Amino acid sequence: MVEYLVAGLVIGGIYAVIAGGLTVTYTASGVLNFGYGALAYFVARCYYFFHTQQGWSIWLAAVLSIVVIGPALGAVLYLTLFRLLGQASILLKVVVTIGLSVALGPISDVLFGNPAIPAAPGLAPQPVTTFQVFGAAVTMDQVIVLASVALILVGGTLIFKFTEGGLLVRAMVDSPAMTSLTGNSPKRISLCVWTGSVGIAGLVGVIVAPIVGLTSEEFTLLMATAFAALVVGEMVNLFRVVIAALLIGVATSLIQGYLPPQNPLTAEIVESIPLAIMLGWLLFRYRSIAAHASMRVGGMLDRAIAPPSARAAAYDTRGPLAGTQASADYLSAPRRDYMRSAGFLVPLVIVAVLALSLPTFWVGLLSEGVCFSIAFLAFTLVTGEGGMIWLCMSTFTGFGAVITAYLATNHGWPLLAAIAFSAVVVMPVGAILAFITSRMGGVYVTLVTLTFGLLIDNLFFARGTFQNFGSGIELATPQWIQNYRFQVFLFLGVFCVIAFGIEHLRRSTAGMSLAALRSSEIGARSLGLNAVALKAFIAACATFVAALGGALIAVQQSVGNPVFFSTLNGLVWLAIVATVGIRLNAGALNAGVSFIMIPALFATFLPGRVLELPAFLFGLGAIMLCRNPDGIIAMQGRQIRSLMRRTVLPRREPPSVPVLGAPVEVEAVGAGASESDAVRSPELSK
């Protein structure tokens, strides 16, 4: 019993040191950094390079990695990236930090090489001393982890509660604008925060690497597990987070002690315990979390001085206002948007032409890319339209692939029936997940869905029946569907049908309601909208699309392999779709085709050492989203519109702004009138 307790404290110590670092970052910046694991890995990889590959002493390598490189990386990332996130949407913060997570792995491989790392040294001198504590073996590396937990807990608490610097940081998180009015620079405070928090991430990486191993996937998984402590500690209370992490570690160790060690399920169950605790806590504290979710980010002054979005003019698709004559005239403005239509049709035509002209090998890849595009439309629905940031969409895609292959191969179902069943059976799961998360804030939605995905990875996809030693379930497909060119056009047809459905949804009352929900859920509910029902419906539709896409991927690849659909892979998918354009159907098509074709192009035509470059580019694209939040296609659309406005379209006069609330005579308002004209009106903005 006591030895399990000690072992649990060691496991909890690892969770605590990571969760503590995440809490400090979240408290001080308002960003839940999904790139935290990758940052820790990067600095740990630097340390390994200096200490093991170059033979430097522990202290020299540690000082250079933890004290110099980590904080410098934090400063560079703040100046180039995080300073742009300020009061950005949660989606943007999530995607940008996921992009960072995706990009840092390939960067470290390019910089330091990619050798197999059997054991990474920590800060303890080799050979590592081992102590016997109540019958449990505790290494010096584990003692260092526990000491670091105490250091972060005590140091963090003292700094945040009792120093002027901590007060300034807390003030800045509440309201950067008010902080600047006190004579302090929010930018300088943020720079210090990011420098310090990435420095802590580096320390965490170096001390944890000898215990968990030095791979970026392992660090990211560990970070996801540490989220459990973060949630139980309710994100901002460092003391509660650390205690929660230690308790989760102890609970995991004790439960492990009672499970049969020979059973292959034991390992999966043990890995799932923190995730199950997190899910249980979220449900237990549902009302409190939902109440906090309705609170706005930033202070009143920040909202008051926030500039109106530049998107206002860019998305103004209605054309000129008719005037004041007949009331129905307000509603007769044209709804056509030729640029949006062209943005959808052009890539569709390009894919069709490529399918007719490329060699068979490339057409096969194109076909696979279109299947992924179909699956990616699920992001367009659930996040683009529904405003819900789901990090488990790859799980539903995996359900589609695995269930289809399982039913068709193991139970002899007809292929179409298996596809239809797999797509429909996941819909209630999606609806229930949306129902549970509908009142939680965006950050909690990401955490719940991430946890759900990891739980399914551990408890469902890891089963031998589905994984089959990594090769998945083979799927025999009929002869008529094996022609790649036919596949491309068939899948494009499916894509177009779903895209049309999404466009139909956008134009309907449900689509308008979703737009309202994205802007202000409380406002939409006060007008009579049943937000929970609508979100559950959209989530069910999205999971249907994801599973259908997964089933088609299985058909295309002739195998339903859950390895392709891990939750961590799904993070990369989200980053790619958001980079191209998460609110556009064309974004899903471009993202799906790029996801398959770009790595293949690199592998075929470029030297082997740049094979990691596509992953880096996908990550970089997501990072660059902070400069163009609507994605690449929308950015290009804006540029073309702007060019046309300057060169082709006639210039319109700005509107005359009336006295507030009084009926007036109006000439015209439209695309030519800039938002600033109204905002700077001398009558209303003085």
Add this chain to the structure above:
Amino acid sequence: MTATGTREGEIRTGDTAALEVRDVSVRFGGVPVLSEVNLTVPPASRVGLVGPNGAGKTTMFQVMSGFLVPDSGSVILNGQDVTKRAAHVRARGGLARTFQHPEVFETMTVVDQLTLSLRLRTSPGRVWSDLLSPRGWQTTARGEGDRVGEIIELLGLQPFAHREVQSVPFGIARLVEVGAALIARPRVVLLDEPSAGLDSRETRELAEAIERVASHDDVAVLLVEHDLDFVLNMAELVYVLNFGVMIASGTPAEIRAHTDVQDAYLGTRASDSQQQASAQ
């Protein structure tokens, strides 16, 4: 006039009150925010709710509109107990509201926001039925358009009708929110500090605009406001809340003369005595 906020509106009109709050109490973490508060909004009336910062006015609005369930007491809308009903159910039952910070749909045009507001309360089934019909691809129905146009003209929103809400000035966004609340001819509308962020001229014009639409459609208005002149000029019945307790209710003239109100809210008597003391 009473000191506990009894149901005067019901007594005066004899009709079923548009909205009634009975003995509502709310505690946050053991701290009482509202203590057995009563309030009545008679049909087609103008009622004001005033009180210093932290009096519990916004909490009261949250309870009335369904965003907060009280610890005890009940909320009656059109004679029906809606205490346990969700916000969207109350909205469909004839209760509309605005917020301190305008809760507008920034990426939608003014026309779309008003159209959606009308549709959600008059034909909420269209959220689902439109999915199975081609109506979304057509221009909006004429009856719906007439009402949207009427509200746009009553509020003077013509120049902004097809602008996205995020691109209009703050005062116009406030008007759009008021228009969205009033467009479906609710039985009662709750306005939470509508003049916040507006200058005196804009405030006066906003009051005129609200009065124009509310009179046009016989809507009862419950107004929470810091600007006491705004409330006393507009309301025919005023309630005063202080530290979660309803300390007075009555006509504007009665409220002006009420000593407890002067003490708690206006500070008149206190400042008078201070002046006397400094003069001595």
